Amino acid sequence: MSDRLPKSPDNAKSPNNDGGANQRISADDVAKVANLSRLTLDADELDLFTHQLADILDHARDIEALDLEGVEPMARPLPLVNVFRADEPGEPLDRAEVLAAAPSVENNQFRVPPSLGER
Amino acid sequence: MTSNPGAHLTAIDIAASVRSGERTAGDVLEEHLERIASSDAEIHAFNHVMVDEARHCAQAVDTAVKAGEDPGPLAGVPVALKDNMCTRAVPTTCSSRILQGWKPPYDATVVQRLGMAGAVVIGKTNMDEFAMGSSTENSAFGPTRNPWDTSCVPGGSSGGSAAAVAAGFVPISLGSDTGGSIRQPAALCGVVGVKPTYGAVSRFGLIAFASSLDQIGPFANTVADAALVLEAIAGHDPADSTSIREPFAELFPHLDDGVSGTRIGLITEMMGEGIDADVAARTREAADALEAAGATVQEVSIPAVNYGLSAYYLVAPAEASSNLARYDGVRYGNRVEGNTTDEMMFATRTEGFGDEVKRRIMLGAYALSAGYYDAFYGKALKVRTLIRADFQVAYEKFDVLLSPTSPSTAFPLGDKTADPMAMYLNDVCTIPTNLAGHPAISVPFGTGDDGLSIGVQVLAPPQGEQQMFTAAAVLESAAPGGAR
């Protein structure tokens, strides 16, 4: 689409990376996405998931037969544009009710173990 | 077929009798609670039965009737909700350990609308964890069984809602359909199930699986009951940016219009390989029945639907990998402690999610990751465009389309749990509709060689629910053994 801008060279997806669909997903790939997804896999799980994901992706390879040149991607089913909300405050949630459902609370805040590193 | 577990009063009858004062909502509720108490231990349709809340609600309906007020079109009708719809102060779990015990501080839009229509929400139904599955075996709380044959699955992911209607626990229930999760269990449980046009029913308060595919819809014993519920819950909601702004179609005035002159296309790609012979046979009989009722039926090819499954298993997991990130043990749900926030998040998610959910999260993360986006997710979005375009071409020649709902009848528990791909193939006929954002309905139409229910699917163009329901009503009356 003509109005797309790369956000920065680092974040641009690399179209030339032909890892793409041509390579079978490896255990390393699965370990990487597990880590990205905050999931821990033991060796057996890693092996099993690698095979299962590879099977699913093998099946998905059939779309490579399609000529998708010039086809617009469809990220959303409806062609809606400009759905807005007026800038008016609504009823807030009850803090006590919300905090009661939290795993750990301190001074009306959500408590978590220390974070190493920052954004 | 075993006994007939689902022969009961319709929602329309119940609402009429409650509104007229002939019966009380309280009595109706107690009857249904009794059925649940006596049989749900075996079926396990419910994760949670809201006895107190439901009694309270029924009482309010009865008070209104006594005061001469009209509680609404669903007055006193017990309704079950799939456990992925937020109900304030009532456990909402998605059948996942990670949300076990969580009580939302707000109601989903559909819950509010059911309340305004006078319905009595009776409980939350079992499902595949986060709606990922086709058998309801992926529930962290144990599987639901098919009321027609308890050794078989009810289908999924809305298996609990389908089974609840089939077992007579409720006359109507709500499910959600991302790739067939209403229609496939409806077919396997011998009930009517509707996946409305994307955007017809608000998703506000529906716990997301794949946001661009998810739609809430009803299960019912009859097409008319399904229409009654859908009219009550559909319509624009400013809380959902993807909600359709135009008023929802009027269904009731057209249920008896018949199909004389209606052009119906039988989808070639959904009648061949991979579809059981008995299922294909019933679908052809359904086509014949429609023809006999005055419709013209022709086969139509929609080539791109062959790629639906592939596109779906890239798009849905990609969205899910993002939608399910929020279950991190910080704000709600269950936490497994760790020495750092990162360790806590890993432990929480690793223990909180089942294997199917993990599989799809990882698959989705992979499809979106640097270097693979274009090859997988990006391509899948283009396939969606092709599928929608192919449907569009078909709808220039046909008013509605016809296909089987599921390739087979209900299968035994455990049959497909070891092979994800075999399980995914259950949704081959239903997935293309979700990818296109179109509506479809599954109507029971006879049984298979094993005596279990078969459903046929009527598909329609976007916001084509009116002609879809009209055709479904004709099929219902023509179904072997007549309408139940």
Add this chain to the structure above:
Amino acid sequence: MSDASGSTIDLEKWEIVVGLEVHAELSTRTKLFSSAINQFGGEPNTNIDPLTLGLPGSLPVLNEQAVELAIRVGLALNCAVRPSEFSRKNYFYPDLPKDYQISQFDRPIDAEGHLELPDGSVIGVERAHLEEDTGKSTHVGGGGRIHDAGHSTIDYNRAGVPLLEIVGKPDIRSADQAKAYVSELRAILIAVGASDGKMEEGSMRVDCNVSVRARGASELGTRCEVKNVNSLRSLGRAIEYEAARQVDLISAGEDVQQQTRHWNEDEGRTHKLRSKEEADDYRFFPDPDLVEVDPGEEWIDRVRAAMPVLPAARRHRLAEASGVDLAKTAIVVERGLDELCLAAIRAGADPVRTLTHAEHNLSGGRSSNLDPDGFASLVGMETGGELTATQAKQVLAEMVSSGDSPADIAQARGFEAMDNSELEGIVDELVAANPDEWQRFIEGDSKVMGFFVGQVMKATRGQADGKVVTKLLNSRR
């Protein structure tokens, strides 16, 4: 790897290249995608709704006013305002309620603009896009430092507050220019009502990309992104430190590694947060819960028509009207006194004297309420010799506080313009009373001039015009 020094860079040899990413919180009443209140401070976790907490089932609906403000800023920065789309940026962090941030990725609302600094230099703006802010973590225990044990608590009041991220091009060449850029951007944001620009409250936050290269080189050097720059002063220090560190590395024959670095204000240095390789794979994809935004010509034109005159245009306008250097107009515009000066000049006031008063004798705020005609007559009284510079300053101060006319104030204070005959008498008396000094003055010792002027001032209690006294003394020499 050496982690060097606060040494200064040899700017003959090296060039600093800086690109800034500024996050500005938009001044809306409610959050970007939900109706919780957008407010700084407040009791923890009170500005919350289902979306703010990322509750299951919650959905975003875009705040129209945030789009309006983004359009205003886009136009103010000379950007193209374009059809845009929201994507999800996926990463796990406890202050990010959904564990993804809704942001505009490859289709930002504003693109390809620029802004002009007071010295006339022009800095490119690559894009400006809307996104959600995060909640706030507080580190508790372990001395409050993030690398110690202890724990954190999170307040989500800020989560979902609308941010406009303004990504500048690497056109900046010094720490001072970076500071000027941020000041200018801040002035623009305030002028269009988009943000309060309070760096101290975090409503404006700056990340800087710093690289260095040999002067004359055309390729950019490897950059580092420096975070946690919380004031203009920090910005300047951080850039200078980081540039010096990179020069030291290169001078020592090492390579600069692409990194994200943290500015430590107390230590006056940056340290590594993560390398490029450790950067998250954010897995951006279009957010299916939101629809496209296409403001369209009509909306954009409506916003354009309602735009205030922006600081750069105001500086040019004032320079043109007053004939002073463009650079000299900056402070007057910054204080919001340019309209007043323009009106006074139109009413006949001497432009240079007018701007001098605005620069030295007026602050912003209440001074901007000064009546331009009164201001003009004050300047007229001064240039006409009725008031001395010192008197004019005092009268001006009282005009601001009391609102009275300059003539009344001058009269009340007895700042009557002395007629020259009276003054001549005083001068003659002084000459007679100090014959030795007068003799030295006649012989050409100009320093004695000061003595006589001082004596005249003393005798007139400061009411005499120094220039007139000088003239009288010279005429008697």
